[in-house]
Amino acid sequence: MSSTSVWVAITYIGGWILSMRIFGYFWKNRKLAINNAEPWFSENIPKSQYIALLQQTDPEATETQLKAALLRRAVEGVARVLSMREDKQVLASLVKQGTVGDDIWIEFTLSEKELEQEIMAIVAEANTFKEGWGQTILQTASEVLMHEKNKKTEQEMKLKREEQARQKALKEERKEQTRLTNEKNREARLEKERAKALQELLTEDTPKSPKKPASPKRKK
Numbered sequence: 443m444s445s446t447s448v449w450v451a452i453t454y455i456g457g458w459i460l461s462m463r464i465f466g467y468f469w470k471n472r473k474l475a476i477n478n479a480e481p482w483f484s485e486n487i488p489k490s491q492y493i494a495l496l497q498q499t500d501p502e503a504t505e506t507q508l509k510a511a512l513l514r515r516a517v518e519g520v521a522r523v524l525s526m527r528e529d530k531q532v533l534a535s536l537v538k539q540g541t542v543g544d545d546i547w548i549e550f551t552l553s554e555k556e557l558e559q560e561i562m563a564i565v566a567e568a569n570t571f572k573e574g575w576g577q578t579i580l581q582t583a584s585e586v587l588m589h590e591k592n593k594k595t596e597q598e599m600k601l602k603r604e605e606q607a608r609q610k611a612l613k614e615e616r617k618e619q620t621r622l623t624n625e626k627n628r629e630a631r632l633e634k635e636r637a638k639a640l641q642e643l644l645t646e647d648t649p650k651s652p653k654k655p656a657s658p659k660r661k662k
């Protein structure tokens with residue numbers, strides 16, 4: 443084998459080893475990023491409450507309580523699905539622009555898979571209570587969620603109207619206080635002017651004392 447062929451082989455093997463090291467480095471960092479990824483959502487409280495009811499023994503939770511807790515868990519699941527749909531479009535655009543790093547996308551995709559498993563678990567649990575309930579529980583949860591959102595919106599609008607009415611009443615009260623203060627100041631000013639005018643009038647009407655006649659000079 444010529445020296446040129448040997449160097450070509452050495453260069454090829456060296457490049458292959460270097461590429462494997464680079465691949466291993468990035469793969470290791472990716473695994474670390476996945477392992478250290480934080481959940482997209484905070485703790486799923488309705489899920490924890492449902493599991494706690496299942497494990498409750500003294501006394502055991504009734505079927506009505508369990509169904510209500512499972513429906514609340516489904517409502518939370520639907521809310522998270524809708525939220526992730528909105529977040530996904532925005533996040534994908536930000537990742538494409540390079541505004542956010544891949545670690546954020548990893549956190550999102552992992553949470554998305556966990557949410558898919560949660561939805562499947564809810565459907566399976568629903569079918570344990572009544573066959574076919576799993577096909578309708580998510581629809582029911584969506585209706586409950588929409589009702590709660592509408593109720594919250596109405597409550598916020600009511601509070602907003604009450605705040606606007608309070609601000610208007612406060613503004614009118616300040617306006618009335620300003621009017622009363624101006625009226626009081628005007629009356630005080632007029633009273634002062636009347637007192638001054640009366641004093642001037644009294645001064646003009648007071649008779650002046652007559653001058654005494656000069657004494658005649660004595661003749662020497």
